[in-house]
Amino acid sequence: MGVTATQVKELRQRTGAGMMDCKHALAKAGGDADAAVEQLRVAGLARADRKAGREATEGGIYVSEAADGTASAMLELNCETDFVARNELYTGFGNQLATRVLAQRLATTAALLASSLPDGSTVDETRRGLVARLGENIDIRRCCVVESTVSGSVVGSYVHGGRIGVLVELEGPGELARDIAMHVSWANPAWVSADQVPADYIEQEQKVLLAQAEQGESGKPAAIIKRIVAGRLAKGLRAVTLLGQGFVRSTDLQVSAVLAEANAKVLRFVRYEVGAELTP
DSSP: OOOOHHHHHHHHHHHOOOHHHHHHHHHHTTTOHHHHHHHHHHTTOOSOOOOTTOOOOEEEEEEEEOTTSSEEEEEEEEESOHHHHTOHHHHHHHHHHHHHHHHHTOOSHHHHHHSBOTTSOBHHHHHHHHHHHHTSOOEEEEEEEEEOOSTTEEEEEEEETTTEEEEEEEESOHHHHHHHHHHHHHHOOSBSSGGGSOHHHHHHHHHHHHHHHHHHTTTSOHHHHHHHHHHHHHHHHHHHBGGGSEETTEEEEEHHHHHHHTTOEEEEEEEEETTOOOOO
16 A cells, blocks of 8 residues: 655654654554554654644633632634734634633533623624624634632633643642643643543553563563563653643642642643644
């Protein structure tokens, strides 16, 4: 089966591996991109599987916070160019929408689009009017509200460069909630703690790590290889979970240690990045 240039390009975007490595992996896998990714990971040639289909959109992340710190709203507003993303009409619309999402606790873009603004027009009508004025398609991609779920918890937020936004619910001080949100924007953990990691993810990582160990540590007893895999898996889980990562303000300290010192607990977080692939 022939491998197309498009397939090679998409695999390079997913893994960061070299062009020829991607071409050879695809040929060996019969054109199956997922199988090619696994081959590259086993060979240590894939930096990360960023997956195909990422949306190369422009736009911004907008956040609105409740005055008492118990709730925040966040939305992603997309457009076609960075020029429009910086336009005051566009940014004003984004901030207005975030305020509305929070005030009305709107959980879906459909509900937001159908809601009415103070001038009597719907959000969707206003959006279409802005499209006509700015000459670009404008899309409300997603929105959410994070509210305090237990007595004494707070919701902190952080927006980095207008393109990455994070909401964090924390049992603890509000200042720490913002710092944790800043950390999440930087380190991009997938889960709060290791016990939240899905079993199928762990199973797949074990499979890849075992294949790597059997190649790189050939000749060693099975018990030794098993311990090597367990150690590498534990290290990998620390890298993808918030509590296991080195804290952004002091990477010598794990986030778990920072939280323990403040007698605080992260209950959940939501991270938006402009153009990032949506998880199911």
